[in-house]
Amino acid sequence: MVDREIIVNAGYVLRGKEFDVIERAHIVIRRDRIASIERGWASNSDYHFPKGIVLPGLVNAHIHAGDYSFQEAGLELSFEEIVGSPDSLKHRLLRTLPKQRIINGIKSVLEYSIRIGVLVLADFRENGLEGIQLGLEASKGLPVHYLVFARPSRGEEDPRKLVEHAHGIGLPTPLGFSKEYLRHIRENVHDKRIATHVGELAEYAEREFRLAVEVLDADFIVHGTHLKREHIEELAEKDKGIILCPRANSWFAVGIPPVDAVLKYNLKTGLGTDNAGWIKPDLWRELEYTWNILRLKHFRVDPKRLLSIVTYEAASLLGLEDYGVVGEDYEASFIVLDSESMGFQFSHNPLASIVKRGGGEHILAVFFKGNLVYSPRRLSVS
Numbered sequence: 001m002v003d004r005e006i007i008v009n010a011g012y013v014l015r016g017k018e019f020d021v022i023e024r025a026h027i028v029i030r031r032d033r034i035a036s037i038e039r040g041w042a043s044n045s046d047y048h049f050p051k052g053i054v055l056p057g058l059v060n061a062h063i064h065a066g067d068y069s070f071q072e073a074g075l076e077l078s079f080e081e082i083v084g085s086p087d088s089l090k091h092r093l094l095r096t097l098p099k100q101r102i103i104n105g106i107k108s109v110l111e112y113s114i115r116i117g118v119l120v121l122a123d124f125r126e127n128g129l130e131g132i133q134l135g136l137e138a139s140k141g142l143p144v145h146y147l148v149f150a151r152p153s154r155g156e157e158d159p160r161k162l163v164e165h166a167h168g169i170g171l172p173t174p175l176g177f178s179k180e181y182l183r184h185i186r187e188n189v190h191d192k193r194i195a196t197h198v199g200e201l202a203e204y205a206e207r208e209f210r211l212a213v214e215v216l217d218a219d220f221i222v223h224g225t226h227l228k229r230e231h232i233e234e235l236a237e238k239d240k241g242i243i244l245c246p247r248a249n250s251w252f253a254v255g256i257p258p259v260d261a262v263l264k265y266n267l268k269t270g271l272g273t274d275n276a277g278w279i280k281p282d283l284w285r286e287l288e289y290t291w292n293i294l295r296l297k298h299f300r301v302d303p304k305r306l307l308s309i310v311t312y313e314a315a316s317l318l319g320l321e322d323y324g325v326v327g328e329d330y331e332a333s334f335i336v337l338d339s340e341s342m343g344f345q346f347s348h349n350p351l352a353s354i355v356k357r358g359g360g361e362h363i364l365a366v367f368f369k370g371n372l373v374y375s376p377r378r379l380s381v382s
């Protein structure tokens, strides 16, 4: 491999974990890493984005991409009838639709994600080994971190076998598995993440929480919609993370997650778009909506924190420690937004504007591991 440097000039760079806004800077990339970020534009740059805003690629920390191939199915049904296991509409469709259609659906989600600047997805794939394989087939060759969390079917599959091919284990709920099997997962899965849905419905929240924390000893939980302040405090004490999916919770009318408590107790947090069959997998929308909920709860938050939960904080929770920061020695996976189309020059608070107004429509370029992997054709308007 030629150890060539690539230099990217940009109007603004959101540098480091603090997202310091540096005007007129250039990024030096060596192999797949960021070697340095320097003030001023380089005369020998490979890419020049005078109106561009460079920030890390986003992380969609919880999705079911397989649902994408049956969008808006069964809208008249209840939450349990539509996505509850195992006889719900979703699971029937996943079992009966042609596999190629599911693969095509997942691939579409990944390509869409890249185009809007989401470069990490944690896909909670259903149907054990077969489900993992469909996901890996769909993601083959795409410039994105596609992390499969495997779902064992009712304690019949060896978790070690599953994580040979998957990034971790992702249970639909710890209920329905024996305590022995939950312990078996913990004892046999090393160096991979263990996660489970918890507390999406109020009636199961307490039992799911206890099993997730005390028996499965999950690294992070998903949803926590009906967890109370004490639960969140306990998660913080035990250094467990949480992935919130507020838009999905609203759509399925299960409740509003305790985002305020999660941030107050400083849990390591991520956001996810959840079921791609019913929720547009657009993390920018999730980001804005999360802030709206916090405002409704009269909880003040620095937009920096919101940016961190869709970048390095979520990446770390998922086990990617060198992703999600535009900083030295981090992976050179970042996106460039168009400051002009965003009206960025009118902003009194640049980071707040990115949280509230960022979106796929403003993407100028997407870099993954040092390579330019996407740039929309810009038509001039005159």
Ligand SMILES: [Zn+2]
Binding pocket: 062, 063, 064, 124, 197, 222, 274, 275
């Ligand atoms: Zn889910």
